[in-house]
Amino acid sequence: MxxxxxxxxxxxxxxxxxxxxxxxxxxxxxxxxxxxxxxxxxxxxxxxxxxxxxxxxxxxxxxxxxxxxxxxxxxxxxxxxxGEHELWEPSGDWRADMRRVAHQSRDLMRRHTWLPRLMSGIYGFSPHALRYLEHCLACLDPLEASYGTKMELVAMLNAVVTMYVSNELATAERTRSLPWSEEEETAVRIAYLGGQVATGAYPRMAAAFAEGAGPIDLEAVFERAVTRVLDGFAPRG
Amino acid sequence: MxxxxxxxxxxxxxxxxxxxxxxxxxxxxxxxxxxxxxxxxxxxxxxxxxxxxxxxxxxxxxxxxxxxxxxxxxxxxxxxxxGEHELWEPSGDWRADMRRVAHQSRDLMRRHTWLPRLMSGIYGFSPHALRYLEHCLACLDPLEASYGTKMELVAMLNAVVTMYVSNELATAERTRSLPWSEEEETAVRIAYLGGQVATGAYPRMAAAFAEGAGPIDLEAVFERAVTRVLDGFAPRG
DNA sequence: AGCGCACTACGTACGGTGTACGTAACTACG
DNA sequence: CGTAGTTACGTACACCGTACGTAGTGCGCT
CATH class of the missing domain: 1.10.10.60 (Homeodomain-like)
Incomplete structure (x- = not known):
């Protein structure tokens, strides 16, 4: 009992x-x-x-x-x-610091590929999460904004990084460990997508795929995304 | 066989x-x-x-x-x-249209609360996803940018909306269907968080919680997030 | 026309899961 | 010192995804 x-x-x-x-x-x-x-x-x-x-x-x-x-x-x-997040003395340049935070988060999720799947469902503030948040807020000291806004910044950055890594891992996972070869896999997908697009129902999608013929530079995509998030919180001027 | x-x-x-x-x-x-x-x-x-x-x-x-x-x-x-996404004739104002898209996505996830959990793990381009994407691209016709950039916009908007609804649902779910009363639940959490914060190890977190004493206006948070994403893609001027 | 095959339908069975519950050993507090 | 509360753990149950075998059905070919 x-x-x-x-x-x-x-x-x-x-x-x-x-x-x-x-x-x-x-x-x-x-x-x-x-x-x-x-x-x-x-x-x-x-x-x-x-x-x-x-x-x-x-x-x-x-x-x-x-x-x-x-x-x-x-x-x-x-x-x-x-707890693997490395914390450092804020440099005074909050954009650079947050950029570094974003990179660290990405590396963390790459190291532990199951993290993105779990991140969506976690509610509480775990001890290490508190430390991480405090560190982010410390980095954001130079930014003139309410704490509420700063929290929104951190949340948004996390959302973007998480989604980015999720996509990255999904595409990476798909190319691996299939009985098919990678070429055949992508061939099947291209064939399907091409078939859909060729119906003419999705002209802009067709144009988009035609435009992005070469391999996508995922690194650049990530940098741009982070930059845009930070820009959205930078004081106007 | x-x-x-x-x-x-x-x-x-x-x-x-x-x-x-x-x-x-x-x-x-x-x-x-x-x-x-x-x-x-x-x-x-x-x-x-x-x-x-x-x-x-x-x-x-x-x-x-x-x-x-x-x-x-x-x-x-x-x-x-x-397929429940309602598609409309683009208005010519891409920001307004994308705002509407964001609201629709949010409503969709609220109606089907399991969607956020699944969204992270879906790779392929399903038929309705193609239609949805095509519609977004059509709304973005007035925006002078490459299709790659437009895809990044849609992805980012989705990421932010998904994360927003996830949080919203998580907090909502927590208050429901527990043997404890809601007051007791939040009391326990406040006590824990307060205890952690009271150690003095997280001064900025303490300040943040003190600042946001009242109930948070989630609706406003959502609007701000969407606005910021769209601002990040608006042509500089 | 009629044969054969690809497909549908579905029952059974296997190895796995989370976890409720009961029992036994152990230790700090009253 | 007793006893209450904790740890440890084996057993058991309901449920899961799905491999496999079998039976029936109807299109496509010869």
Missing amino acids: AGRAARPEVIWARPERTGRGPKPAYTRADIAAAAVRIADAGGLDAVSMRHVAAELGCGTMSLYNYVPRKEDLYELMVDAVS | AGRAARPEVIWARPERTGRGPKPAYTRADIAAAAVRIADAGGLDAVSMRHVAAELGCGTMSLYNYVPRKEDLYELMVDAVS
Whole structure:
């Protein structure tokens, strides 16, 4: 009758250690690290309670002492890799600093390709997320704007970076690990798209694809996107 | 030895009807509609092959004649609701038109709250997505820019709208359907956040929360975000 | 006309999932 | 010191995606 109390709390609010029973064998950081290791190696779908428990070397159900629901495990994972954000002394040039933040976020998501999928569903302010946000706000000190506006800037930058990496990964993933060769794959897609476009129903799409015949410079796309976001918040003048 | 040929093709490339065997009992639209109905009522997690099949009134495995993998079912769903986009004759004012597009996207995601979760993982250009894109490009005809730039505009607008609705839904979802009362929930969160902030480690976060004491006007946040995106693409002057 | 094949339909079965629940060992607090 | 609250973990259940086999159906070819 231990009253596991499946109250849907925020996991960060529940203390990691309540000095009553036996010492917990693992820390939240341990568990998060194990889950991250699995996700990095085998993708997010490989992250199951059994799998993580096995990686830790404990029984499956023991995990539930630390993590009330799997969703919370996800939160732990996001927080863990958020800790990889390198924080620096703000330079005084908020645009340069935020640019650097954007690049770091992108690198982070490239390193942990499951991150974009999880970012959309996370509510809470995890410890590392707080540190990250505080750092962004510090970088934005030179910008004359309300904190509300600064938060909007950070949110918008994150949205753009996340979407960018999602697209990047989606196209990259598609070219890999298919029984078809890459050329055949793209050929099939081109054929389909070409067929649709050739109906004449989508003249502008046709023009767009004709225009972008060569390979797209994704790096340049990213830089432009970041620049545009920052421009939108720069004081007019 | 029917060679079900689980080739990872694009579902839109495979013809809906190959005039050989018995007539299919359902169309893709039927299936998509059933799945959408289920997702609207019970959330995305309620969408299972068995469930959708039951809703259609057929055996579970019959579904696999129409949809090779569940992921493709998702694509069908996204395409189906994309068809709800109302298209109009471009007004000549591209900013106004894109603003309207943004509002429509937001309404669509509010109506189908599972959409944001799926949007991140969809690669292909479904029929309705093509129509939608073509319409956006038509609205952008007055804007003097390359099609590449216009595509970037649409992508960015979508990213921002999606992220906005995700946040909106996340906060809305949290206040609902918990054994706790809403007041208690927010109290717990405030207590946690307040505790973190009170450590003094996050002075700017503290200031930000102090500043935004009142309820946030989400509508205004959305308008500002859209405006900023569009401003970023307006010709300098 | 009639054969054959590609297609539909669907039941069964397998390996996986999240997690509720019960039991046993353990430790800090009253 | 007892006892309450915690950790540890095995078992069990409902559900998932889907591979596979079988039976029936009707178009296309000879």
